[in-house]
Amino acid sequence: MKIMIVDDDPLVQESLKIILEKDGDIEVVSLCSSGREAVSAFAEVKPDLVLSDIRMEDMDGLAATSEILKIDPQAKVILLTTFLDDEYINQALKVGAKGYILKQDCASLSDAVRAVYGGQTVFGGKIVERLPDLLNRSESFRWEDYDITPKEQEIVELVAEGLSNKEIAQKMFLGEGTVRNMISSVLSKLDLRDRTQLACFYYQRIKI
Amino acid sequence: MKIMIVDDDPLVQESLKIILEKDGDIEVVSLCSSGREAVSAFAEVKPDLVLSDIRMEDMDGLAATSEILKIDPQAKVILLTTFLDDEYINQALKVGAKGYILKQDCASLSDAVRAVYGGQTVFGGKIVERLPDLLNRSESFRWEDYDITPKEQEIVELVAEGLSNKEIAQKMFLGEGTVRNMISSVLSKLDLRDRTQLACFYYQRIKI
DNA sequence: TAAGCGACATGACAAATGTCATTTTTATCC
DNA sequence: GGATAAAAATGACATTTGTCATGTCGCTTA
Numbered sequence: 001m002k003i004m005i006v007d008d009d010p011l012v013q014e015s016l017k018i019i020l021e022k023d024g025d026i027e028v029v030s031l032c033s034s035g036r037e038a039v040s041a042f043a044e045v046k047p048d049l050v051l052s053d054i055r056m057e058d059m060d061g062l063a064a065t066s067e068i069l070k071i072d073p074q075a076k077v078i079l080l081t082t083f084l085d086d087e088y089i090n091q092a093l094k095v096g097a098k099g100y101i102l103k104q105d106c107a108s109l110s111d112a113v114r115a116v117y118g119g120q121t122v123f124g125g126k127i128v129e130r131l132p133d134l135l136n137r138s139e140s141f142r143w144e145d146y147d148i149t150p151k152e153q154e155i156v157e158l159v160a161e162g163l164s165n166k167e168i169a170q171k172m173f174l175g176e177g178t179v180r181n182m183i184s185s186v187l188s189k190l191d192l193r194d195r196t197q198l199a200c201f202y203y204q205r206i207k208i
Numbered sequence: 209m210k211i212m213i214v215d216d217d218p219l220v221q222e223s224l225k226i227i228l229e230k231d232g233d234i235e236v237v238s239l240c241s242s243g244r245e246a247v248s249a250f251a252e253v254k255p256d257l258v259l260s261d262i263r264m265e266d267m268d269g270l271a272a273t274s275e276i277l278k279i280d281p282q283a284k285v286i287l288l289t290t291f292l293d294d295e296y297i298n299q300a301l302k303v304g305a306k307g308y309i310l311k312q313d314c315a316s317l318s319d320a321v322r323a324v325y326g327g328q329t330v331f332g333g334k335i336v337e338r339l340p341d342l343l344n345r346s347e348s349f350r351w352e353d354y355d356i357t358p359k360e361q362e363i364v365e366l367v368a369e370g371l372s373n374k375e376i377a378q379k380m381f382l383g384e385g386t387v388r389n390m391i392s393s394v395l396s397k398l399d400l401r402d403r404t405q406l407a408c409f410y411y412q413r414i415k416i
Numbered sequence: 417t418a419a420g421c422g423a424c425a426t427g428a429c430a431a432a433t434g435t436c437a438t439t440t441t442t443a444t445c446c
Numbered sequence: 447g448g449a450t451a452a453a454a455a456t457g458a459c460a461t462t463t464g465t466c467a468t469g470t471c472g473c474t475t476a
């Protein structure tokens with residue numbers, strides 16, 4: 001099995017190489033030190049599997065994975081991370097990585113590599129426990145992009161709890177008319193029609 | 209590595225045993241044919257890892273996993289499934305399985321076993337692609353529990369898309385009044401007040 | 417100081433919504 | 447066929463909701 005290692009730390013590169021080549025069935029055919037380097041080397045080297053760090057200068061592991069999968073949709077990429085990088089797991093899944101492993105679990109790294117080579121997908125043990133939470137976090141929505149004020153945000157959240165204008169007004173010490181006006185304002189900013197669409201938008205784009 | 213195999217089909221048991229023992233580092237120390245049998249054998253045999261089918265008479269793989277983890281919270285259990293059993297992945301994660309693998313991927317099974325033994329978590333490749341969808345689906349909600357008819361379900365889904373009564377009526381070839389009545393009916397069945405609460409309920413309890 | 421601005425409020429209005437009692441339609445079974 | 451029950455529709459009604467024009471208050475600043 002031919003494998004490509006991508007890491008900006010030469011020491012890590014070597015350590016991984018030693019670990020993987022210990023049993024003789026894995027051959028490290030390429031060492032890259034950046035995502036960009038990996039992408040350009042990939043087309044030429046055609047490794048069976050890519051083992052890449054996530055955090056790197058000059059194109060990180062996620063972007064590299066994405067590019068590599070454009071070149072070869074069947075490519076198998078395992079991402080390595082030093083600790084539990086919450087932020088990245090979501091994107092790693094989305095981008096199509098076949099593994100997401102902690103460097104500290106290097107003992108079983110070569111088995112993980114073989115499993116991925118065989119078509120499985122491998123996650124570092126602790127990561128999976130947090131998976132349900134992590135997947136349910138919106139990573140992209142920014143209130144500011146829509147010029148929505150903090151008070152309006154609060155109202156949106158209450159609408160998404162199912163409260164009526166009157167209830168929202170009481171809870172926020174505002175007049176009911178004010179609440180209506182603010183909702184009206186948010187609706188036009190988000191290009192929605194009514195509070196139900198707002199609640200749907202909230203769960204589809206913001207909270208989930 | 210001592211391993212326990214749980215499957216109600218003796219043929220599968222033997223196949224798995226052969227595959228796993230091929231390389232010599234894995235030793236199958238127990239063959240069970242039901243979840244119940246596995247649980248009682250586990251305490252005595254103390255295997256390093258359990259490989260269990262999901263579908264079985266007399267306690268399925270999920271329940272067995274749960275019981276085994278009560279006995280030993282550190283236990284590593286890999287669940288096997290014949291095809292993509294959507295329903296079960298969610299529960300498998302929740303119950304604490306360290307692997308969820310398709311029987312058809314048996315080629316890399318022993319590597320997967322070693323990876324899990326080393327602390328990783330392994331999923332069959334195709335499963336992961338669907339993970340985001342699957343995790344976001346409530347497994348517990350049953351329309352029937354609330355006597356909600358299929359047509360009412362459809363309306364609820366459209367409400368949760370943000371459609372108005374008129375739009376729903378057009379899309380379903382019903383009168384607008386009928387739609388109102390049906391929504392009204394659902395609201396009382398679910399003890400909600402208005403369509404916005406219904407949408408919230410949908411995203412909080414059903415779809416998410 | 418007065419003009420300007422933003423946050424909040426008010427009142428009026430049309431439209432959408434939820435409820436209910438009462439048909440009409442449809443399918444089913446004898 | 448006719449009795450029956452479920453599904454769908456109707457009409458009337460009270461509320462809620464969204465919009466808009468307008469008004470008040472406090473603050474900045476030219």
